[in-house]
Amino acid sequence: MGLPLGRWLAGVVALVWATAAQAAAPFEDSMAQRTLACTACHGDQGRAGPDGYYPRLAGKPAGYLYHQLLNFRDGRRHYGPMTRMVDVLSDAYLMDIARHFAALQVPYPPPQPLATPPAPAALARGRTLALQGDAGQRLPACVQCHGERLTGALPDVPGLLGLPPDYLTAQLGGWRTGQRRAHAPDCMASIVQRLSDRDAYAVVSWLASQPVPADSRPAPEKPALPAEFAGLKCGSAPPPEPHR
Amino acid sequence: MAASERSDPTRPRRWLWRWGVGLAALTLLAIGLLWHLNYNDGVDITAAEPAPADAATLARGTYLARVGNCLACHTARGGVPAAGGRPLATPFGTVYTSNLTPDADTGIGRWSAGAFWRALHHGRSVDGRLLYPVFPYTHTTLLTRADSDALFAYFRGLPATRAQVLPHELRWPYSTQAALAVWRALYFRPGGFQADPAHSEAVNRGAYLVQAVAHCSACHAPRDRLGGADWRDLSGGMVPGLGWYAPSLTNAAEAGVGPWPEAQIVRLLRTGAAQQGVASGPMAEVVFHGTQYLTEADAAAMAAYLKGLPQQPAARPDAPPNAAPSRLATAGAKLYEQHCAACHGAQGEGVPGAYPPLAGNRAVTLAQTENLLQTVLHGGFGPATAGRPRPYGMPPFTLTLSDTEIAAVLSHIRSAWGHHASEVSPLQVLQMRQASSGNLR
Numbered sequence: 001m002g003l004p005l006g007r008w009l010a011g012v013v014a015l016v017w018a019t020a021a022q023a024a025a026p027f028e029d030s031m032a033q034r035t036l037a038c039t040a041c042h043g044d045q046g047r048a049g050p051d052g053y054y055p056r057l058a059g060k061p062a063g064y065l066y067h068q069l070l071n072f073r074d075g076r077r078h079y080g081p082m083t084r085m086v087d088v089l090s091d092a093y094l095m096d097i098a099r100h101f102a103a104l105q106v107p108y109p110p111p112q113p114l115a116t117p118p119a120p121a122a123l124a125r126g127r128t129l130a131l132q133g134d135a136g137q138r139l140p141a142c143v144q145c146h147g148e149r150l151t152g153a154l155p156d157v158p159g160l161l162g163l164p165p166d167y168l169t170a171q172l173g174g175w176r177t178g179q180r181r182a183h184a185p186d187c188m189a190s191i192v193q194r195l196s197d198r199d200a201y202a203v204v205s206w207l208a209s210q211p212v213p214a215d216s217r218p219a220p221e222k223p224a225l226p227a228e229f230a231g232l233k234c235g236s237a238p239p240p241e242p243h244r
Numbered sequence: 245m246a247a248s249e250r251s252d253p254t255r256p257r258r259w260l261w262r263w264g265v266g267l268a269a270l271t272l273l274a275i276g277l278l279w280h281l282n283y284n285d286g287v288d289i290t291a292a293e294p295a296p297a298d299a300a301t302l303a304r305g306t307y308l309a310r311v312g313n314c315l316a317c318h319t320a321r322g323g324v325p326a327a328g329g330r331p332l333a334t335p336f337g338t339v340y341t342s343n344l345t346p347d348a349d350t351g352i353g354r355w356s357a358g359a360f361w362r363a364l365h366h367g368r369s370v371d372g373r374l375l376y377p378v379f380p381y382t383h384t385t386l387l388t389r390a391d392s393d394a395l396f397a398y399f400r401g402l403p404a405t406r407a408q409v410l411p412h413e414l415r416w417p418y419s420t421q422a423a424l425a426v427w428r429a430l431y432f433r434p435g436g437f438q439a440d441p442a443h444s445e446a447v448n449r450g451a452y453l454v455q456a457v458a459h460c461s462a463c464h465a466p467r468d469r470l471g472g473a474d475w476r477d478l479s480g481g482m483v484p485g486l487g488w489y490a491p492s493l494t495n496a497a498e499a500g501v502g503p504w505p506e507a508q509i510v511r512l513l514r515t516g517a518a519q520q521g522v523a524s525g526p527m528a529e530v531v532f533h534g535t536q537y538l539t540e541a542d543a544a545a546m547a548a549y550l551k552g553l554p555q556q557p558a559a560r561p562d563a564p565p566n567a568a569p570s571r572l573a574t575a576g577a578k579l580y581e582q583h584c585a586a587c588h589g590a591q592g593e594g595v596p597g598a599y600p601p602l603a604g605n606r607a608v609t610l611a612q613t614e615n616l617l618q619t620v621l622h623g624g625f626g627p628a629t630a631g632r633p634r635p636y637g638m639p640p641f642t643l644t645l646s647d648t649e650i651a652a653v654l655s656h657i658r659s660a661w662g663h664h665a666s667e668v669s670p671l672q673v674l675q676m677r678q679a680s681s682g683n684l685r
Contacts, residue, residue, distance in 0.1 A: 025586060027587075027595050027598065029598075033598070033636065034634060034635070034636050034637060035637065036587070036636075036637060036639055037623050037624070037625065037636075037637025037639045037640070038637065040623070040639030040644070041639075041643070073321075073322075074322030075320070075321035075322035075323075076322060080681070081640055081642070083321075084622050084623075084624055084640075085623065085624055085625065085637070085640070086625075087528075087529070087532075087624070088516075088528045088529055088531075088532035088624075088625065088626070088627040088628065089625055089627075089628045089635075090628040090629075090633065092628075092633065093628040093633060093634055093635075096634060
């Protein structure tokens with residue numbers, strides 16, 4: 001059985017209302033108004049664009065979003081339309097924009113089935129890489145930095161769930177070729193250098209097929225790295241200050 | 245010619261010889277003239293250094309470097325400020341900007357104040373090479389020696405950064421010093437700023453800032469096919485290599501500010517937006533990196549000078565008034581309601597302080613449609629400045645609207661609300677898409 005009729009109707013009404021409100025939204029002096037240029041591609045409230053490439057912004061850690069805005073402006077990430085958008089914006093305003101989207105808690109849609117369903121073996125390998133890593137290949141688990149539930153970690157590490165597979169693949173490829181960079185030392189670049197094509201496909205397939213947990217908020221802080229990865233340093237996500 | 249002359253066998257040889265000597269003499273004379281115009285500046289770059297700069301000089305140098313926008317070009321995207329390496333596209337190839345930090349080998353660490361002055365005033369490098377006029381020595385030649393020394397003190401005070409700048413990628417013959425010598429003979433004379441005694445001190449200060457420091461005519465002068473111009477001319481031109489039009493500052497139908505209140509000109513320069521219009525494209529960069537740091541007095545001086553520029557008569561509208569809207573423009577009216585009216589208003593009235601009005605907006609009706617096309621295709625934010633820290637953004641439409649739809653909506657806004665500007669064709673949209681897809685530095 002599907003949804004009860006009442007809830008279904010309420011959903012339709014809400015949707016129609018939201019569409020109407022969007023079309024004739026009166027002007028307001030707000031960050032939502034200011035960032036209409038962003039949501040034109042990244043979807044209403046930064047929920048992600050409809051075409052599977054423009055990633056979600058809503059609810060991502062503010063530090064992560066801020067660094068990406070700086071990276072586009074300062075040439076560490078390359079996407080002409082994004083660079084053009086942030087070219088004459090100050091650090092302070094980029095931080096305002098990052099905080100605005102970080103504060104939006106909107107539900108994730110369920111993951112879309114992949115166009116070509118991955119083989120169970122690939123999914124199993126992807127799961128292992130994401131949750132346990134591969135010490136032999138010196139690959140830390142994704143959960144090591146991106147949060148136990150892979151919803152990210154405050155303030156700088158993004159979540160990995162609810163992202164389109166095309167986007168995830170493009171980012172891994174970008175890191176491998178140097179098209180995407182982070183502040184030095186670039187830990188993600190060094191990890192991707194050790195990731196084989198087969199493993200990249202496996203981990204993307206597994207990540208893209210996981211539902212986002214109901215509580216999609218990032219972990220309050222990045223967990224400490226185990227001894228074998230102590231040398232892994234991230235310029236964009238420095239280790240948390242020691243507790244006093 | 246007489247038959248007897250033709251029969252004399254020695255005559256043609258003598259004739260050839262005479263012409264040869266004449267030609268050689270002329271060539272020598274031309275070379276001498278070129279040498280004189282380009283190299284005979286007599287600047288002693290080994291002259292004793294001026295005393296170390298005091299705090300006030302250093303502050304002035306910092307200010308001039310900022311409002312003159314030196315760092316915007318002399319910094320690569322995301323690079324160390326003033327360490328150069330930004331590629332600048334020109335119709336003749338790509339030029340990479342130089343490292344102005346005091347690194348001994350790759351920057352200006354071994355330069356004297358005299359050498360720096362010779363670069364700004366005569367357009368020659370420390371080794372005597374002629375510099376490419378992408379560096380606007382056509383304008384900095386008007387700077388005073390004191391301001392040159394202040395700028396030198398500022399750059400010498402920056403942290404030394406080792407940054408080998410890439411060699412320029414210019415096509416032959418533009419890559420040669422000889423071609424540069426000829427170009428300079430045609431378009432460059434070392435000068436000095438002459439204050440006009442008929443004008444107030446403020447207007448003269450404004451003229452100095454516009455002509456020498458901010459080098460406005462580097463973009464706003466119409467350039468010819470060799471990239472040359474009369475550098476006093478501010479009547480509008482295409483910005484080399486960027487696909488944006490720098491509108492005329494001497495025509496009220498373009499960007500002339502004769503009729504504007506002075507306070508609005510100051511606001512545009514210092515915040516990026518005035519009641520009558522906003523800075524976009526390359527001008528947004530100029531405001532963001534440069535003019536937002538102008539003191540109120542200097543911005544007012546520039547405004548006073550710009551207001552007083554002789555104005556050209558307004559050109560006739562390029563479409564007959566009261567013509568019925570075309571099919572393209574009618575289709576555009578619907579698209580306007582759907583995609584534009586929420587911010588720019590059903591009647592193109594805009595939202596004060598947030599979205600510029602389109603009705604009566606000169607940027608909408610300019611004969612050159614490049615800026616409109618860039619804005620609709622790629623969107624963008626106004627510059628975030630101290631006076632306007634959180635500007636509103638325009639979405640890009642390059643992915644959502646087709647060439648025909650963009651042509652329709654632009655044709656609509658160019659003919660609605662009493663506008664009589666020409667239609668925009670889908671071909672123009674396509675051409676701009678292709679031209680502007682890769683021009684980010």
